Amino acid sequence: xxxxxxxxxxxxxxxxxxxxxxxxxxxxxxxxxxxxxxxxxxxxxxxxxxxxxxxxxxxxxxxxxxxxxxxxxxxxxxxxxxxxxxxxxxxxxxxxxxxxxxxxxxxxxxxxxxxxxxxxxxxxxxxxxxxxxxxxxxxxxxxxxxxxxxxxxxxxxxxxxxxxxxxxxxxxxxxxxxxxxxxxxxxxxxxxxxxxxxxxxxxxxxxxxxxxxxxxxxxxxxxxxxxxxxxxxxxxxxxxxxxxxxxxxxxxxxxxxxxxxxxxxxxxxxxxxxxxxxxxxxxxxxxxxxxxxxxxxxxxxxxxxxxxxxxxxxxxxxxxxxxxxxxxxxxxxxxxxxxxxxxxxxxxxxxxxxxxxxxxxxxxxxxxxxxxxxxxxxxx
Ligand SMILES: [Zn+2]
Numbered sequence: 248x249x250x251x252x253x254x255x256x257x258x259x260x261x262x263x264x265x266x267x268x269x270x271x272x273x274x275x276x277x278x279x280x281x282x283x284x285x286x287x288x289x290x291x292x293x294x295x296x297x298x299x300x301x302x303x304x305x306x307x308x309x310x311x312x313x314x315x316x317x318x319x320x321x322x323x324x325x326x327x328x329x330x331x332x333x334x335x336x337x338x339x340x341x342x343x344x345x346x347x348x349x350x351x352x353x354x355x356x357x358x359x360x361x362x363x364x365x366x367x368x369x370x371x372x373x374x375x376x377x378x379x380x381x382x383x384x385x386x387x388x389x390x391x392x393x394x395x396x397x398x399x400x401x402x403x404x405x406x407x408x409x410x411x412x413x414x415x416x417x418x419x420x421x422x423x424x425x426x427x428x429x430x431x432x433x434x435x436x437x438x439x440x441x442x443x444x445x446x447x448x449x450x451x452x453x454x455x456x457x458x459x460x461x462x463x464x465x466x467x468x469x470x471x472x473x474x475x476x477x478x479x480x481x482x483x484x485x486x487x488x489x490x491x492x493x494x495x496x497x498x499x500x501x502x503x504x505x506x507x508x509x510x511x512x513x514x515x516x517x518x519x520x521x522x523x524x525x526x527x528x529x530x531x532x533x534x535x536x537x538x539x540x541x542x543x544x545x546x547x548x549x550x551x552x553x554x555x556x557x558x559x560x561x562x563x564x565x566x567x568x569x570x571x572x573x574x575x576x577x578x579x580x581x582x583x584x585x586x587x588x589x590x591x592x593x594x595x596x597x598x599x600x601x602x603x604x605x606x607x608x609x610x611x612x613x614x615x616x617x618x619x620x621x622x623x624x625x626x627x
Contacts, residue, residue: 249485251483251484257601259478262596275506278303281330291329303335304334308342343357352409356413376421389453397464428454429486430455432458434476436476441473454486461492462491489509492509523579524580524583526607551582552578
């Protein structure tokens with residue numbers, strides 16, 4: 248299911264190929280987030296045209312709305328949203344622990360109140376895997392306990408123990424035909440806990456492994472450390488996925504640390520605030536500086552927005568509240584993330600990833616605004 252094609256000489260970067268029921272995914276890959284069965288403001292044809300070949304859906308949100316009765320009747324998530332490519336579904340663990348009001352953590356799951364209407368719900372390994380089976384995703388994630396980065400050591404240990412136990416329960420659940428299941432390594436920045444969790448999950452022999460408990464509001468060095476701590480124990484012949492990350496510059500650095508798969512709401516989230524990603528960092532198109540700037544968002548970008556519209560026009564659309572403006576920024580940002588990963592893969596294949604990484608880091612100036620937006624991840 249996963250072939251490791253090449254490992255970079257200057258770093259841990261890997262070139263791979265993941266074969267799913269709905270198609271082949273070249274890694275490293277950026278996965279666009281379609282939490283509510285839609286990548287916000289972008290339709291499936293546009294996603295295909297910009298080279299997106301795997302997207303995300305979310306168990307917690309889809310279970311609440313439209314609900315499983317509708318998704319079952321639709322014939323699963325692919326048919327419901329008319330996306331025929333691979334889909335990875337998150338288990339809902341992250342949302343239960345970040346979005347919902349928890350009533351009680353029990354042996355086999357969590358009793359919580361819906362963030363939407365306060366109704367009492369229960370999600371555990373059995374329920375999360377059952378929902379993902381019916382959604383028919385190509386990759387399902389185990390139900391984990393994702394604690395905030397401010398957790399005490401005692402809370403962190405309890406979360407890791409629960410995550411390991413629940414991973415075992417998830418492993419026993421029936422799957423959709425051809426569905427892969429990934430384990431999630433938790434443990435914060437505690438080396439012993441990361442190792443213990445990784446080893447326990449590897450024993451369960453999942454199809455891939457995610458590093459969770461990142462993108463929970465922690466500063467960047469802590470995030471990099473958490474990924475390094477988890478990654479070192481993971482088997483080379485299985486895909487590794489860093490959940491909910493990050494900016495383009497962070498993705499390149501995480502590839503260098505041996506990560507194959509990423510998802511992040513940033514491209515579409517900041518687009519809705521009028522922010523565009525470029526190879527030099529992010530820019531606020533709404534700014535007065537672009538009033539009469541008739542260049543595209545980014546010179547050389549092959550996206551539909553850059554091929555057809557100017558900064559001045561997009562700024563105007565954003566300032567008068569025309570939907571096309573934020574749609575075009577979403578298209579550009581999503582294509583930008585996908586293109587960075589295409590370039591990363593070409594660089595690894597061509598043996599020039601080390602130079603690519605240095606050049607990317609030298610050009611990219613991160614902005615505080617975007618780093619702060621990354622910290623607010625409850626939407627995922
Ligand atoms: Zn563009």
